[in-house]
Amino acid sequence: MAEILFREAIKRGLAEALDNDPNVFIMGEDIGEYGGAYAVTDGFLKQYGPKRVIDTPISEAAFLGAGIGAAAGGLRPIVEFMSISFSLVAFDQIVNMAANLRYMSGGQISVPMLMRAPTGAGVQLGATHSQSFETWLADVPGMRCVCPSTPYDALGLIRTALKENNPVMFAEPALLYAMRGEVPDEYYEVPFGSANIQRAGDDVTLVSYGAGMRVLAAAADELAAKGVSAEVIDLRSLNPVDYDTLLTSIEKTNRALLLDTSRRKGGAMAEIASDLHERAMEWLDGPVVRIGAEDVPWPYNRGLEQEVYPQSSDVLAGLQKHYGI
């Protein structure tokens, strides 16, 4: 068991795929000569050569679309967006083409393509570089959407993603690239659709994913100091969602809070909260509480950005208001 950085875990998963399958290749903006905006692919060009590590022009729609075609043609492309905000330029290709191809061809065509993208706010990049569009893509049938919160999950999920025969959006919280965590030497995978109980508890179920887990970890500590035992669950996978784990926990705790680090309005948790109200109402002592970023574009200023970004104090205030704990 070794401690490695979040970005190193992703890099290890990518390197394994490149080592094991000659039909795996990786492309994106400045991933080769430059080494990647977040240094995930640093050294790959030298190691694997320009046939398999491809620097693209700044043409997200075209190179993502080319990834779809390459996947349909029998390859396993890994396509990197420099930011998930930039994936908007390629959304037509992701949604209309990658996700729909299989269905509209009656199952004739598969798109085994991994899309990777840094996501999330918190590093003062302003409105156009701080968004979290995994919350939109999680809605789209025909593709998968996952987001790790630890180096262990990053490696486990990316291994699964690289075996998946459908398009996958693998969202990488930009705040977590330098996070350290233990990763076993022996091989393991983290399956899609399996939430992880990061911390067991009895009094309240706290749910988030990605960078939101740091907020929940702090909140759980603060709750423990108040004598409240929180069960902290990392969704890990936004499509599919592991409802079984959520429902089992809520049946035990009778209280639930969902946190998005992206805008609360319309976030990934809105759909889940609605489902939980339908499916867990008999166990709930109050409404499923939702915490998320304010309904504004992301500001640049540090103080303003932190005002918008959800904090552990927001979690505690929400629980106090709706459950009196």
Added chain:
Amino acid sequence: MASRTKATSGKSGKTSKSGDQAASNGTGTSTGYSKDQLLEMYRQMYLIRQFEVACGENYARGLIRGFLHLYIGQEATGVGTIAPLNDDDYIVTHYRDHGHAIARGLDVNRSMAELFGRKTGLSKGKGGSMHLFDAAKKFMGGHAIVGGQLPLALGLAFSQKYLDTKGVTVCYFGDGSTNQGLYHETLNLAAVWKVPMLFVLENNGYGMGSAVERVRAGSPDFYTDVEKYGIEAAVVDGMDVIAVREATEQAVKRLRAGDGPLFIEAKTFRYVGHSYADGQKYRGSEEIDEWRKRDPVEVYPQMLVKRDIATQKEIDDLKAAVDEEVVAAVKFAEESPQPDPDELFDDIYA
């Protein structure tokens, strides 16, 4: 004689200057093709025409719904560009896709059944007119976001180069799609990557109801766009199936040699509206009548008879056989079952 094909100069010479043996509709003296090849091209064009007429009739009957874009008038372009292809070659096209599907030899019954939305359709009734697919024939779809198919074809061509299959990818797109950013992006990347991709611009003069000259700055020609990418281009009379085939054969030969992408602009025309619902208020009948004088489905068989390549009886017999085939396809589609509701959740994930 010279064909109507002409080439623009690119990085390394000319693309598609036709040989002396070439013949254009009704004016040449000989062709480089056998009688079987010449008749087969006619059979395909006539089949496309009759298939499309039957589609219109069954749209009027309410048995085909959604948007229906007919290929009537453009048959020579589809047939001439697909004739030179091998089984290993990919075809990617736009939503006006019936003609390419038929020229590629997709099952006519299953194609019609797809338009009828039936279980026996190519996509089990989930795709419809704009989304015909047959992966076994490397027919990778009709695509209905204008220009959205360009990078798909780029990626397929990339895979052919990566896997060294010697195959090529032919991508059809209309004049309307040249106004999308993907047109530039795909041309650029195809040239940078030197993939075996043939861009076939079917310039029928209109993006839906917008005439090219109303929405395009500069020259109404498109083939001149691509020189700056280092991509060689040819312009060809899209109503002349032989000229189209010759230009494509030369291009495909070069693509297989690994020379990188090439571009053909076929000047063509649809006599019918953009879709079945289009009343064509944006253009006059004179223009349609003028193009109809060169209708390949009419002019080409007259040329074959006039030049003693085929007898009128052979043409008539061929037409009768196609007419029966289309009637049978409609019957097959109409008698096919509707998809079961429980198939709704199939084919979403691999």
